[in-house]
Amino acid sequence: xxxxxxPIFELRGVSKRFExxxxxxxxxxRSLGAKLRDEVVHAxxxxxxxxxxxxxxxxxxxxxxGKSTLGRMVAGILPLSAGEIRRNGVVIxxxxxxxxxxxxxxxxxxxxxxxxxxxxxxxxxxxxxxxxIVGEAPLVHGIVGRSDLDSxxxxxxxxxxxxxxxxxxxxxxFSGGQRQRxxxxxxxxxxxxxxxxxxxxxxxxxxxxxxxxxxFLDLRRDLxxxxxxxxxxxxxxxxxxxxxxxMYLGRVVEEADTETVFRRANHPYTRSLLDSVPRIEARKxxxxxxxxxxxxPLNPPPGCHFHPRCPHAIPRCREERPALREIAPGHRSxxxxxxxx
Amino acid sequence: MSLTLEVRGLRTHFFTRAGxxxxxxxxxFSVxxxxxxxxxxxxxxGKSVTGFSIIGLVDPPGxxxxxxxxxxxxxxxxLPEEEMRQLxxxxxxxxxxxxxxxxxxxxxxxTQMIETVLAHAKVSREEARARARDALGMVGIPSPxxxxxxxxxxFSGGMRQRxxIAIALxxxxxxxxxxxxxxxxxxxxxxQILAEVQKLAAETGTSLIxxxxxxxxxxxxxxxxxxMYAGKVVEHGEVSAVLDSPLHPYTAGLIGSxxxxxxxxxxxxxxxxxxxSLLNLPxxxxxxxxCDRASPACExxxxxxxxxxxxxxxxxxxxxxxxx
Ligand SMILES: Nc1ncnc2c1ncn2[C@@H]1O[C@H](COP(=O)(O)OP(=O)(O)OP(=O)(O)O)[C@@H](O)[C@H]1O
Ligand SMILES: Nc1ncnc2c1ncn2[C@@H]1O[C@H](COP(=O)(O)OP(=O)(O)O)[C@@H](O)[C@H]1O
Ligand code: SF4
Ligand code: SF4
Ligand SMILES: [Mg+2]
Ligand SMILES: [Mg+2]
Numbered sequence: 001x002x003x004x005x006x007p008i009f010e011l012r013g014v015s016k017r018f019e020x021x022x023x024x025x026x027x028x029x030r031s032l033g034a035k036l037r038d039e040v041v042h043a044x045x046x047x048x049x050x051x052x053x054x055x056x057x058x059x060x061x062x063x064x065x066g067k068s069t070l071g072r073m074v075a076g077i078l079p080l081s082a083g084e085i086r087r088n089g090v091v092i093x094x095x096x097x098x099x100x101x102x103x104x105x106x107x108x109x110x111x112x113x114x115x116x117x118x119x120x121x122x123x124x125x126x127x128x129x130x131x132x133i134v135g136e137a138p139l140v141h142g143i144v145g146r147s148d149l150d151s152x153x154x155x156x157x158x159x160x161x162x163x164x165x166x167x168x169x170x171x172x173x174f175s176g177g178q179r180q181r182x183x184x185x186x187x188x189x190x191x192x193x194x195x196x197x198x199x200x201x202x203x204x205x206x207x208x209x210x211x212x213x214x215x216f217l218d219l220r221r222d223l224x225x226x227x228x229x230x231x232x233x234x235x236x237x238x239x240x241x242x243x244x245x246x247m248y249l250g251r252v253v254e255e256a257d258t259e260t261v262f263r264r265a266n267h268p269y270t271r272s273l274l275d276s277v278p279r280i281e282a283r284k285x286x287x288x289x290x291x292x293x294x295x296x297p298l299n300p301p302p303g304c305h306f307h308p309r310c311p312h313a314i315p316r317c318r319e320e321r322p323a324l325r326e327i328a329p330g331h332r333s334x335x336x337x338x339x340x341x
Numbered sequence: 342m343s344l345t346l347e348v349r350g351l352r353t354h355f356f357t358r359a360g361x362x363x364x365x366x367x368x369x370f371s372v373x374x375x376x377x378x379x380x381x382x383x384x385x386x387g388k389s390v391t392g393f394s395i396i397g398l399v400d401p402p403g404x405x406x407x408x409x410x411x412x413x414x415x416x417x418x419x420l421p422e423e424e425m426r427q428l429x430x431x432x433x434x435x436x437x438x439x440x441x442x443x444x445x446x447x448x449x450x451x452t453q454m455i456e457t458v459l460a461h462a463k464v465s466r467e468e469a470r471a472r473a474r475d476a477l478g479m480v481g482i483p484s485p486x487x488x489x490x491x492x493x494x495x496f497s498g499g500m501r502q503r504x505x506i507a508i509a510l511x512x513x514x515x516x517x518x519x520x521x522x523x524x525x526x527x528x529x530x531x532x533q534i535l536a537e538v539q540k541l542a543a544e545t546g547t548s549l550i551x552x553x554x555x556x557x558x559x560x561x562x563x564x565x566x567x568x569m570y571a572g573k574v575v576e577h578g579e580v581s582a583v584l585d586s587p588l589h590p591y592t593a594g595l596i597g598s599x600x601x602x603x604x605x606x607x608x609x610x611x612x613x614x615x616x617x618s619l620l621n622l623p624x625x626x627x628x629x630x631x632c633d634r635a636s637p638a639c640e641x642x643x644x645x646x647x648x649x650x651x652x653x654x655x656x657x658x659x660x661x662x663x664x665x
Contacts, residue, residue, distance in 0.1 A: 175615055211611045239601070280584060282560050283561070293497055
């Protein structure tokens with residue numbers, strides 16, 4: 001499916017390292033001779049990813065595997081430590097060096113990529129009326145003039161499924177689901193073509209979650225949007241996505257169209273993850289969870305990061321990082337077992 | 342079948358300045374020995390307040406205004422606080438979404454667990470420590486002996502929750518009330534904990550009330566399901582019966598909202614509108630503004646009725662099995 005689409009985003013070797021500086025106690029201990037260093041987290045480690053126009057790409061993985069960090073780099077709100085990101089073929093972000101694109105193109109790229117967060121309340125200014133929250137950016141960026149602002153804001157409200165007559169209210173006067181709609185109206189108001197949704201329905205009740213997922217589906221159809229949909233909820237990802245990318249400790253371990261991932265996953269981690277998901281169809285079933293804890297990204301296991309939990313690990317897995325290779329058209333997986341065959 | 346717990350007509354209300362919040366309003370259910378009841382509903386439906394009522398931890402301005410909570414035949418609502426304290430942590434234990442509600446951050450795990458053992462059992466410190474170690478082993482904590490001397494902050498979220506569960510298990514309680522204990526955890530860690538809990542319930546005969554908003558968790562874990570909406574249980578029955586052919590329109594709507602119940606990429610069957618505020622809730626079926634089967638008859642409180650053997654719902658126009 002993705003092969004036929006023109007790429008909107010191309011990520012090549014994208015990495016993000018965070019330095020965890022020692023705290024005061026640590027620095028004092030070090031000055032007294034303790035062997036302590038500033039620690040480095042490889043939050044995202046050499047990710048290659050292409051997203052086609054109009055596609056919904058689901059990004060899944062356990063807590064701390066780097067989903068949000070990757071999403072923020074795509075949205076242009078976090079600089080890269082390595083690699084580059086192209087949007088419509090032009091480099092808009094590059095580690096260390098200057099991007100190809102000029103300032104106007106960069107500004108446009110950033111505006112066209114909007115983010116929707118898990119906690120809408122934290123991302124809405126509490127003392128602003130919601131009409132101003134939604135209307136501020138399009139006014140500043142000259143997308144709409146002051147005289148048309150009112151009707152423009154009404155239109156955004158209606159599109160997000162909100163009654164415009166509520167627009168003089170403040171965020172705290174809305175329910176969780178309504179606040180998420182306000183966040184969506186605000187994002188849509190700058191006319192993006194790409195949304196990064198980071199756990200956008202995670203905090204919502206099931207019945208409200210269904211309403212917001214339907215809204216995302218409607219908007220995709222009506223506005224030709226492309227989504228990077230980050231979620232730890234595999235049921236939600238399966239429902240919404242055309243293609244699914246699975247991350248483990250900063251790396252992409254598998255990528256394929258949704259059908260393939262959920263029916264014929266290749267990577268042992270993907271299969272364990274799918275086995276852990278509770279299903280409403282199951283009855284009094286035996287759970288077969290992945291064993292072991294999520295390793296610390298500060299000190300990831302060498303070789304294949306998954307090897308301490310992998311039921312199929314071979315000696316090579318402890319030493320050598322498996323490359324992400326195409327194992328069938330459009331299906332990539334990073335596992336040494338694929339090379340033995 | 343001997344009942345561990347029987348709740349009859351429980352009403353727990355909060356008397357706030359803005360008005361009365363009927364958080365739990367005429368709730369009845371029972372849990373037999375060794376059975377798992379899944380108490381499901383969306384946020385604010387009264388699940389936690391039901392749990393706190395059973396364990397006697399409702400704080401003012403809330404109080405139990407009527408009803409009975411029979412624990413092995415004794416009505417807990419009439420028990421003096423001292424006797425209730427003796428039951429808590431001993432015969433009845435509660436596990437919370439945030440394990441730090443149970444754990445003390447400044448004490449080592451062994452100190453906390455040994456104290457819990459000694460609070461209700463006359464055994465030596467060595468014996469108490471051995472019980473603590475065994476309990477950690479039972480919930481799947483590797484090298485329990487070494488882990489005993491750690492502090493809570495040295496554990497991951499999933500490990501902390503396991504420790505909290507181990508503490509709940511120390512006295513082999515008759516009843517454990519678990520309030521969204523895996524909601525904040527990764528699915529892989531949730532899967533591990535569900536596997537351990539399922540095994541424990543089967544092995545020890547402990548009855549379990551598992552509170553969650555996640556129908557899929559209940560599907561795999563519970564024997565029975567009670568669905569709460571706006572302070573009331575609206576449907577109750579065996580898991581398979583309820584999930585395969587719900588009788589109450591709200592239950593049907595909830596099941597329909599689960600993405601895997603819908604064709605991929607298709608619009609989900611959503612419930613319109615949102616949950617009503619429990620403050621000064623008008624009489625009648627609280628679901629009627631969202632219900633496509635509502636009629637004027639629904640303006641009177643629908644009673645809980647047994648519509649088929651073992652199948653109860655609080656609805657004037659329930660779905661027929663064929664419609665669900
Ligand atoms: N600003 C930061 N400084 C230091 N470390 C960070 C920073 N942001 C993220 N990290 C670390 O980078 C790793 C990846 O974090 P990220 O937030 O991207 O994970 P995630 O996959 O979104 O997790 P979750 O599912 O919990 O949201 C984690 O180890 C995290 O602690
Ligand atoms: N201390 C309190 N004061 C006033 N209202 C409360 C209090 N605790 C809970 N409530 C109300 O009781 C209702 C049920 O709450 P709760 O049992 O926590 O819901 P759930 O656990 O199902 O999400 C909610 O409307 C909530 O706002
Ligand atoms: S590379 Fe080795 S350890 Fe990693 S997933 Fe494949 S078999 Fe398992
Ligand atoms: S009682 Fe009436 S309004 Fe309530 S759920 Fe049944 S049909 Fe709907
Ligand atoms: Mg995140
Ligand atoms: Mg609760």
